[in-house]
Amino acid sequence: MHIVVPIKQVPETSNVQMDRETGTMIRSGSAAIVNPLDLYSLEAALQIREQIGGKITVITMGPPSAVKVLKEAIAMGCDEAVHISDRAFGGADTWATSYTLSEAIRKLEADIVITGERATDGDTGQVGPGIAAWLNMSLVTFTAHIKEISDSHIIAERLVEEGYQTVRAALPAVVTVVKEIATPRLPTLRGKKKSMQINIPVWDAEALHAKPEYLGLKGSPTRVVKIETPKVTRTCIMVKAIDEESVRNAVTQLIQFLDDRDLVPVQKRSGV
Ligand SMILES: Cc1cc2nc3c(=O)[nH]c(=O)nc-3n(C[C@H](O)[C@H](O)[C@H](O)COP(=O)(O)OP(=O)(O)OC[C@H]3O[C@@H](n4cnc5c(N)ncnc54)[C@H](O)[C@@H]3O)c2cc1C
Incomplete structure (x- = not known):
């Protein structure tokens, strides 16, 4: 073999x-x-x-x-x-x-x-x-x-x-x-x-x-026509949650963030 x-x-x-x-x-x-x-x-x-x-x-x-x-x-x-x-x-x-x-x-x-x-x-x-x-x-x-x-x-x-x-x-x-x-x-x-x-x-x-x-470049049908580096447009919000107070604030901020984007389901929102 x-x-x-x-x-x-x-x-x-x-x-x-x-x-x-x-x-x-x-x-x-x-x-x-x-x-x-x-x-x-x-x-x-x-x-x-x-x-x-x-x-x-x-x-x-x-x-x-x-x-x-x-x-x-x-x-x-x-x-x-x-x-x-x-x-x-x-x-x-x-x-x-x-x-x-x-x-x-x-x-x-x-x-x-x-x-x-x-x-x-x-x-x-x-x-x-x-x-x-x-x-x-x-x-x-x-x-x-x-x-x-x-x-x-x-x-x-x-x-x-x-x-x-x-x-x-x-x-x-x-x-x-x-x-x-x-x-x-x-x-x-x-x-x-x-x-x-x-x-x-x-x-x-x-x-x-x-x-x-x-062989080599001459034998290669692939042509790279354009190269781009993807741009990261997302920004990150860091929220510190280290004690009871800051966890509460973090959860409030998170809910607000989702709510602003209409991402909180209606039935959940009414229960909050
Ligand atoms: C226009 C053009 C020009 C290029 N010029 C160059 C160049 O000058 N020099 C260069 O190094 N690359 C060059 N490349 C890249 C080259 O085509 C690829 O790196 C190569 O064909 C292997 O493809 P891959 O990396 O996608 O391997 P894959 O297909 O993802 O690899 C799969 C497996 O194949 C085997 N394998 C792949 N390549 C080799 C190898 N070289 N030897 C042994 N086993 C291998 C390995 O087992 C590997 O795990 C060029 C590509 C293009 C499109």
Whole structure:
């Protein structure tokens, strides 16, 4: 069983700045970490390997600095890593990103691909399904529990609005996971030593035999036409309620506030 886990390097801060001119994220200046939701896909992969054996290869598409997240995944227990990096990949949207990753996954001959539900920066959740589409693989999204897995199929419970939906899919498959899947383990000392010694190959566009017109900004149909920071127009009234008198005042103010806006139901109002 060859398990491939694509992970993304994301900015550590949630206060990400955008370049208004290009419509892209300003990534320099903020520390980068493994996309927090990818820790769950890594843990799911480690548990599958413990259950039925196999090999885990972790991959990321990103600039040279992204090798750091691959090393973290190795420290958690993954076997191998591949860094997909080339200037030609710069400016990729989800279409071009999923194409590029899918060419690496094709080359790795994956049986199962496990991705996070979404990345905390781009936040589209499109890359996992995109990979499945490019490779014509089965797709199981929002996976909360893996009930059964073998070389031929997977039976999984998907998180849906009303509860869980059990599905069976033939392998090879792409599985996107939600937090419920498992609790991510911490890196081990042995893993950390391995991560310091491991030689991580870098695959560029040529190594992937990728179509140049599908890569990076040139291959990206998405155009960011406008970026706006939402303005918070609501104002907040702080009311201190620390003793009997101030609680009474606070309740009176609250009722008055609701009453002024016609938000107190008539029958309640008459009882006040
Ligand atoms: C016009 C345009 C230009 C852009 N330019 C750039 C750019 O120059 N540099 C840049 O980094 N981003 C760029 N982006 C953002 C980029 O498209 C997305 O970050 C990327 O496609 C992933 O989408 P997402 O963050 O929504 O991931 P999601 O779809 O939310 O992620 C789901 C899962 O997919 C996997 N995944 C996602 N991205 C990667 C990755 N890169 N490697 C491995 N696994 C991954 C992870 O498992 C993740 O949990 C650009 C976007 C647009 C629209």
